[in-house]
Amino acid sequence: xxxxxxxxxxxxxxxxxxxxxxxxxxxxxxxxxxxxxxxxxxxxxxxxxxxxxxxxxxxxxxxxxxxxxxxxxxxxxxxxxxxxxxxxxxxxxxxxxxxxxxxxxxxxxxxxxxxxxxxxxxxxxxxxxxxxxxxxxxxxxxxxxxxxxxxxxxxxxxxxxxxxxxxxxxxxxxxxxxxxxxxxxxxxxxxxxxxxxxxxxxxxxxxxxxxxxxxxxxxxxxxxxxxxxxxxxxxxxxxxxxxxxxxxxxxxxxxxxxxxxxxxxxxxxxxxxxxxxxxxxxxxxxxxxxxxxxxxxxxxxxxxxxxxxxxxxxxxxxxxxxxxx
Numbered sequence: 066x067x068x069x070x071x072x073x074x075x076x077x078x079x080x081x082x083x084x085x086x087x088x089x090x091x092x093x094x095x096x097x098x099x100x101x102x103x104x105x106x107x108x109x110x111x112x113x114x115x116x117x118x119x120x121x122x123x124x125x126x127x128x129x130x131x132x133x134x135x136x137x138x139x140x141x142x143x144x145x146x147x148x149x150x151x152x153x154x155x156x157x158x159x160x161x162x163x164x165x166x167x168x169x170x171x172x173x174x175x176x177x178x179x180x181x182x183x184x185x186x187x188x189x190x191x192x193x194x195x196x197x198x199x200x201x202x203x204x205x206x207x208x209x210x211x212x213x214x215x216x217x218x219x220x221x222x223x224x225x226x227x228x229x230x231x232x233x234x235x236x237x238x239x240x241x242x243x244x245x246x247x248x249x250x251x252x253x254x255x256x257x258x259x260x261x262x263x264x265x266x267x268x269x270x271x272x273x274x275x276x277x278x279x280x281x282x283x284x285x286x287x288x289x290x291x292x293x294x295x296x297x298x299x300x301x302x303x304x305x306x307x308x309x310x311x312x313x314x315x316x317x318x319x320x321x322x323x324x325x326x327x328x329x330x331x332x333x334x335x336x337x338x339x340x341x342x343x344x345x346x347x348x349x350x351x352x353x354x355x356x357x358x359x360x361x362x363x364x365x366x367x368x369x370x371x372x373x374x375x376x377x378x379x380x381x382x383x384x385x386x387x388x389x390x
Contacts, residue, residue, distance in 0.1 A: 069099040069168060069233070071151040072141030074134055076105070078155035079112035081280060085155050086120050093161040097168050099151070100124065104141045106131040112155075133250035138229070142244055147236065154230040156280035158187075166275040167233040170221070178238045178267035179259060181227035182275040183218065184208075191215055194279045197224030197271035198256060201383040202317055203324030204305055206256045209271070213389065224271045225378055226259025231277045238267055246307075246360060248351060252293065253300040260308045264362055266371050294337050298328070298344030299351065306352040310364040313372065317379070 071089060075082060082103075089101060102124045105113045116123055126140060142150050151167060153159070163182065170180040181197040195208030196218040208228065210218045227234075229245075232255070242261045245254045259269045305314065305321065314321075325345070332341040351357040384390075 067098045067100040067147050069097060069149045069151055069164065070141070070145035070147045071099055071101045071153055071164070072138055072145065073101065073103045073153050073155055074106065074137040074141070075103050075108060075112060075116075075155045076131060077108045077110040077112060079108075079110045079115060081156040082112045082116055083119060084158050085153070086116060086123065088158045088160075089153070089164075090120065090122075091161055092159075092164050096162075096165045099164055100145070100147065102126065102141050102145060104128065104137040104144075106133070106137050133247070134229070135245040135247040135249050135251065135254045139244045139247065142236075142239065149233055150236060150239070151233045152229050152231070153277075154279065156187075157184075157231060158278040159231070160276040163231075163275050163277055166272055170270060170272040170275065171233050171235060175235075176267055177270055178235055178262035179227040179269045180233045180272045180275070181224060181269065182231035182277050183215075183271070183273045184228065184231055184277055184279045185215055186212075187278045187280040190278060193218055194281060195228050195230075196273070197222070197269065198226045198228055198259070199382040199385060200225040200256060200260070200379065201386050202320045202379040203327070203383060204301060204317075204321045205324055205328070205386065206253060206301070206304075207386060209385070209390070218271075219273050221273060222271050224259075224269050225263070225382060226256045227269050227271075229255035229258075230279060231275075238262060238265075241265065242267075248303065248357065248360065249300050250296060252297045253304055257300075257304050257307065260304065260375075261362060263375055264308065264368055264371055266368065289332075289335055289337070291337060291340050294332060294340045295344035295347065298341050299348035302345055302348030303351050303357065306357070307361050310372065313376065316376075 104126045107130050184194040186192045186194045193210035196210040199209050200206045332338050
């Protein structure tokens with residue numbers, strides 16, 4: 066019986082999906098049994114037809130419209146019944162020990178909610194694409210190690226959250242804290258999920274032996290664009306409102322305001338300052354909406370020590386960002 070379901074969200078991924086599936090079905094002997102499930106967001110490029118023809122063992126769910134990353138992976142998680150779920154972007158190529166090492170890492174401790182893979186740049190595998198995600202007191206989320214030498218990230222470590230592009234999650238904790246928040250549509254939804262897990266006393270880990278090559282920004286076309294900038298800025302504000310108690314927001318407000326101001330200046334230089342502000346406006350409206358207020362994580366005193374731990378990480382991760390660690 067399968068212990069793991071690998072969920073791959075797909076949207077017009079014909080350039081990448083075949084390579085992704087070939088590598089996924091080439092895991093070495095001794096890998097725990099796993100099942101592969103593609104959730105397709107109404108692709109029109111023939112990628113799903115190709116996957117059906119070349120990999121008939123793959124389960125495929127076809128959605129009528131592009132509902133975004135969050136809804137697609139939630140559909141996959143709800144369709145599966147295994148104790149662990151691996152999320153994998155379609156623009157990846159995994160190493161032959163990828164599944165095995167993610168599974169071994171999460172099995173070490175029942176308090177581990179997620180394990181993030183070692184993501185390497187597709188065309189420069191000597192450089193990191195990400196060693197898990199960190200989050201700091203300025204309200205900035207960033208991929209740990211991005212663009213730096215992969216040789217510096219050879220040790221397992223605790224991270225703030227796992228990148229949803231190559232990660233394993235524990236189903237029992239998902240059932241406790243909830244699935245991906247579909248108000249995000251895409252971007253920072255994995256940060257929100259890892260944040261919620263930490264509020265409840267669980268942890269997220271980086272595992273360097275689970276390697277994957279990642280093309281990056283395959284769906285949106287570039288690292289910075291209008292679509293991504295507007296969504297990310299809205300979600301950035303929403304993550305803070307949703308997960309921080311009011312007193313913690315007030316405590317961090319000077320740093321958060323500085324962080325948003327510096328980000329705005331950054332996007333002004335890229336010609337997208339107005340887009341960034343429009344995203345913040347969208348995020349503010351979401352926070353004030355009935356649906357947004359209904360999803361705010363309720364403060365509970367038995368989680369107080371977890372909030373202090375998170376606050377400490379916000380300070381430490383600012384130092385790591387400055388040091389480019």
